[in-house]
Amino acid sequence: MTDDPTREATALLQDLIRNACVNDGRPESGEERRSSDLLTGYLEGSGLDIEHYEPQPGRRSMLAKIEGSDPQAPSLLLMGHTDVVPVNEDGWSRDPFGAEIVDGMVWGRGAVDMLNLTATMAVAFKRLAESGFKPKGTLSYLAVADEEARGIWGADWLVEHELDDVKADYVLTESGGFQVPTAQGPRLPVMVEEKGTYWSKIIVRGTPGHASSPYRTDNALVTAAEVVRRLAEFQAPVELSGTWQRLVQGLQLPDVLLEEEGFRDRIDELPLGMARIAYSCTHTTFAPTVIHGGTKTNVIPDRVDIEVDIRTLPGQSGEIAHKLLLEALGDLADSVEIESGDDPSSQSPIDTPLWDALGRVTERLCAGSALVPWLMTGATDNRFFRRAGSVGYGFGLFSQRLTFGDYATMFHGNDERVDQESLRLSTELWLAIAEEMVG
Numbered sequence: 001m002t003d004d005p006t007r008e009a010t011a012l013l014q015d016l017i018r019n020a021c022v023n024d025g026r027p028e029s030g031e032e033r034r035s036s037d038l039l040t041g042y043l044e045g046s047g048l049d050i051e052h053y054e055p056q057p058g059r060r061s062m063l064a065k066i067e068g069s070d071p072q073a074p075s076l077l078l079m080g081h082t083d084v085v086p087v088n089e090d091g092w093s094r095d096p097f098g099a100e101i102v103d104g105m106v107w108g109r110g111a112v113d114m115l116n117l118t119a120t121m122a123v124a125f126k127r128l129a130e131s132g133f134k135p136k137g138t139l140s141y142l143a144v145a146d147e148e149a150r151g152i153w154g155a156d157w158l159v160e161h162e163l164d165d166v167k168a169d170y171v172l173t174e175s176g177g178f179q180v181p182t183a184q185g186p187r188l189p190v191m192v193e194e195k196g197t198y199w200s201k202i203i204v205r206g207t208p209g210h211a212s213s214p215y216r217t218d219n220a221l222v223t224a225a226e227v228v229r230r231l232a233e234f235q236a237p238v239e240l241s242g243t244w245q246r247l248v249q250g251l252q253l254p255d256v257l258l259e260e261e262g263f264r265d266r267i268d269e270l271p272l273g274m275a276r277i278a279y280s281c282t283h284t285t286f287a288p289t290v291i292h293g294g295t296k297t298n299v300i301p302d303r304v305d306i307e308v309d310i311r312t313l314p315g316q317s318g319e320i321a322h323k324l325l326l327e328a329l330g331d332l333a334d335s336v337e338i339e340s341g342d343d344p345s346s347q348s349p350i351d352t353p354l355w356d357a358l359g360r361v362t363e364r365l366c367a368g369s370a371l372v373p374w375l376m377t378g379a380t381d382n383r384f385f386r387r388a389g390s391v392g393y394g395f396g397l398f399s400q401r402l403t404f405g406d407y408a409t410m411f412h413g414n415d416e417r418v419d420q421e422s423l424r425l426s427t428e429l430w431l432a433i434a435e436e437m438v439g
């Protein structure tokens with residue numbers, strides 16, 4: 001324990017990185033119990049109520065609360081996940097779990113997704129508790145397991161089984177809050193919406209035979225190649241939502257991105273990273289990602305399975321996604337089988353006290369800045385809480401040292417790292433937002 005919150009957040013982040021709670025999707029991976037215990041040890045003795053939940057051995061989440069004095073007052077939950085995605089060590093210039101500090105940067109898997117925020121939330125929470133913070137509304141901190149594999153042993157499970165404990169009127173979790181420079185000053189994205197998933201498996205059948213006589217055979221692999229080609233080429237219609245329009249205006253992107261006509265021609269004038277985001281924010285997307293098929297070099301394959309990552313826009317049902325999928329497949333739609341799972345999009349309004357409070361706080365912490373609503377193309381634990389009735393935003397606060405481009409490539413990528421000034425800013429953010437929202 002030091003008097004310097006940034007140093008404390010740095011040390012906590014280093015410990016979380018070194019715990020390497022790598023979630024590869026298997027129920028026995030992650031072992032977040034270690035980081036749950038680490039954070040419990042850190043917060044214990046501050047007079048907080050602390051609870052643990054472990055629906056699967058090792059997959060432990062921790063909830064700490066400062067009870068509000070007025071049960072009617074709005075409550076706020078700060079939520080950070082403790083798991084991280086696997087690494088490919090070959091792509092890293094430093095030990096991904098070494099948590100080295102180099103030139104004011106903390107290196108390691110989870111440095112921006114999202115152990116940085118999980119750590120700074122804990123530091124802010126402990127400071128509030130020790131300062132005798134007596135809020136009107138209840139303030140909670142949830143260090144949650146299994147975010148990286150759909151929250152089955154984490155947020156999804158907690159909302160399903162322990163809603164009374166974890167429910168809050170307002171929820172803050174990853175991501176957002178990187179500074180996007182504009183002529184009018186930095187703009188800070190707030191993730192108010194998330195796309196849904198409509199992950200599908202396409203089963204292509206053929207007729208087995210000896211591969212020494214391939215002429216006019218019904219080869220499932222050859223059909224599958226055409227299916228993949230069609231999926232990759234397919235473009236769903238452009239949808240220019242209200243959030244997209246505010247984003248374009250807020251970031252002062254070219255106006256042509258607000259017109260359906262010409263959108264696709266002009267999108268390539270943007271830097272590639274931004275073009276990708278622009279496309280994903282305005283389209284249901286189709287990405288073929290996995291293919292399995294064939295048994296032996298001399299056998300014509302009779303079955304190939306193709307997995308497609310389909311991401312739906314807010315307001316679009318699985319039914320719409322399915323129609324688009326059939327359109328993409330064209331005349332092959334009738335000859336394949338499709339299995340799909342629908343995890344719909346989620347959204348929160350922006351005319352809320354939390355939006356206003358974030359605006360006031362960030363104006364103080366980041367001179368000349370303004371908030372911009374953003375559609376998150378991936379998914380976070382916010383979706384479970386939004387479905388349970390909470391207003392949930394994805395936000396943090398980063399210094400200008402970490403550009404949007406850095407941030408986007410480090411997410412699940414190589415050489416993930418965060419600067420200590422960003423840790424200072426996000427700690428300040430949580431302290432101020434708690435004061436504004438429940439104080």
Ligand SMILES: [Zn+2]
Nearest residue numbers: 113114147174
């Ligand atoms: Zn994350």
